[in-house]
Amino acid sequence: MMELALRRGFYFPSCEIYDGAPAGFWDYGPLGTALKNRFVEAWRRYVVRYDGMVELDGSVIMAKDVFVASGHLESFADPITRCTRCGSVFRADRLLQERTGRIVPERLPDSEIYAMILEEGLKCPSCGGQLSEVTRFNMMFKVSVGGEGTEAYLRPETCQSLFVDFLRVYKIGWSKFPLPLCQFGKSFRNEISPRQGLLRLREFYQAEVEVLFDPEEELDERRWSRLRGQVLRLSQDAESVTEITAEEAWREGLVPLKIEAYYLALIQKFYETIGIERSKIRLRRLGEDEKPFYARESWDVEVQTSLGWLELVACNYRGDYDLSGHMRVSGKDLTAFNKGRKFVPHVFELSMGVDRSLYVLLEHKLVREGRRRVLKLPPYLAPVQVAVLPLVDRDGLPEKAMEVYEMLRIDFDAVYEAGDTIGKRYHMLDEIGVPYCVTVDHQTLQDETVTVRDRDTTRQERVPISGLKAWLSKALAYPEIR
């Protein structure tokens, strides 16, 4: 995957021409950018519009008070240890796990982590020096704003914009509950040692949904009827998976609230729709020592990869933690009304890592078929939608192919490929997942038809040029779901 990503330019390290550039920052190349844009459009379709969510877009630099209220200033910190000889800094919990296999629970006090380091006789992996006591390193990036140097932070999660904007959105008329707010955008975390490509980044894309709801009201029947029958793959202990409908999961108490069951069903269905096999997905309920500090109940949407099960979406029931916090620190009234009752909205969130989702999609959809390597993305997610090829580079075919390309170029993400044997060109286009190749041959000059080759079946169909745009529009359309 990594080899393909770099060689074909899906993504690569940011500022890579500078040797000292900090790690954990990646840029999307031409194919990666297109894939990311299409993924976000699919999310807007199958998550946002499917449910009738309200999308916002907030600034990434936010006031310090936001993170006083959210708890991030105090609690969003990693345990670190420094080498007392060479000065290198390490995440204490990860170092322990990598070197000794011991798992360090997220909430273990620093003194106990340090005790484990001493117990294991752990030394600096760079120089063998002694490691310092464990301290906390806040993972937020701080910035200084204006001539006066006002302290502010890059948001560590997009959802904080949604919480602080709730009052405005509610007042201007979005006042029916449940009120699902959502946002696609960048978040930032100053990780100590980011290494794993797109999987642990210091700057990353999230697509977050924060469903604000009245805890005394059950989910509406209109939503529930859409997904009550969706099969959930629930995992309570990381060992086994139970396949059970959303309705049964709720009735049996495996998922306490109907609203949780509905949104878990929604997000699992999203990944199934865009092409991840159901059997490779699980909704794992987190144990008490794994949950983030603001969560009452947590599920991770995990997908099976070559690196094991990987978390793509963190689903957290955050209770009234967020709005109560912002109400306390801002002094503003963030209560809402529903059926005559006043209440502080509760929150259930679907916090999706977009970069990791793209990584997983590429890994799942890149298949080997004989000597072909084919990236079998659904056509509507393909970075390049259509390639136009002259059969040979003579007899006026390149000129005719250019005419066809010109006709398609504004409506579709199209490329014009010449210069090699047709077989090699198909091969190269298969690898980047181009779903349809339009080939201009000698017959084209006579009857104004072209062949369209299907990436997945390799079958070819003769299509008149006059009908090509309509043919492609239909073939590239989103599948209908209920």
Place this chain on the structure above:
Amino acid sequence: MMELALRRGFYFPSCEIYDGAPAGFWDYGPLGTALKNRFVEAWRRYVVRYDGMVELDGSVIMAKDVFVASGHLESFADPITRCTRCGSVFRADRLLQERTGRIVPERLPDSEIYAMILEEGLKCPSCGGQLSEVTRFNMMFKVSVGGEGTEAYLRPETCQSLFVDFLRVYKIGWSKFPLPLCQFGKSFRNEISPRQGLLRLREFYQAEVEVLFDPEEELDERRWSRLRGQVLRLSQDAESVTEITAEEAWREGLVPLKIEAYYLALIQKFYETIGIERSKIRLRRLGEDEKPFYARESWDVEVQTSLGWLELVACNYRGDYDLSGHMRVSGKDLTAFNKGRKFVPHVFELSMGVDRSLYVLLEHKLVREGRRRVLKLPPYLAPVQVAVLPLVDRDGLPEKAMEVYEMLRIDFDAVYEAGDTIGKRYHMLDEIGVPYCVTVDHQTLQDETVTVRDRDTTRQERVPISGLKAWLSKALAYPEIR
């Protein structure tokens, strides 16, 4: 405009529930987010795909060396003065202009600006105290990365990602010139006193195009033939405007290079296509003392607004400034080959301010017609594409309207509006620019047809429900351009 923006939630100040939140940061609300997303899609269509550009997406935190090479660390600074009594900080040039009307050219030395302050007897506008000597305040936001605290910066312009990514993109196969790279994303500038809503932000969206080209080769005929006939509205002196085709402008030397004339034509055509009247647009050539430090020639795309002519796009011929700088500081070879010649690519850029473009679109398209206020955005840019309304809130019409809404909700940005007289609801939907209102009435229950009301003409048409999706798809389609 501002009143509408806040009242209907197009945009509003970020973190507004916190009184001390820094200025210059804005969030897009539900309508603003949708408008911004559609604007970017239109840019992708009428600029990026129209020309065959290559879109990238880079991280916003970038290595310090990038800005050593770009000159931003040294030169991207505003002249400031501090009150020696109360400590307030002001932009010296703006303060002079606001208080005395004197224009301070961008490149005037600090000592001369201070001399002007003394000459005019300017005091602190807050407390009347004495103002300090003028110094420089770098406008980049600095961040500290990792346990070691590596210095890095939030990019002040998206284009730096394109320059540092050029080598990778070129090597993996995008090696034909001109090579137009582009990017949509956030940039950050630590302005001293941002005040004017969406017009001067500390965090803002850019859609930038950097055309890398071989200075010894003329623009290709395929591109030139598309836009040679486009009328440019050139302004050489900010007083008069000449209407002249791209071809004539180039032949007469008003625009030195064909490639400049072509891309100026492309960007002017973009604004015309999305609905800005040609007569309200001008391409103003900047004088020597107005140009940014990296530019050989500069044009601003300006649009007439209630605040005067407003810059929406900075078009700069940057020569080989950028790649030569990065080559020198990184030590990497950023030369390219074209027809056997080795060269450092030159750059012509179209640097678009997205937030300002949205502001101008809203201002231009919000019109008063009798007692109606109508936001006449082109249908394909409308934040809400269709509203479904029951004629009255009884007789089963709300239920039927809900059925129609359910049918439309995944394919379109649809809302379901009940609760007031139909006239008032139309009025409210006109103001946010909903192009089509679907009304469910008593006849609907008998013959499964609805009326579709056109926002601009207020005319109604009877459409069968079975054909409604196709009808709307056609009405909301992008107009074809050549």
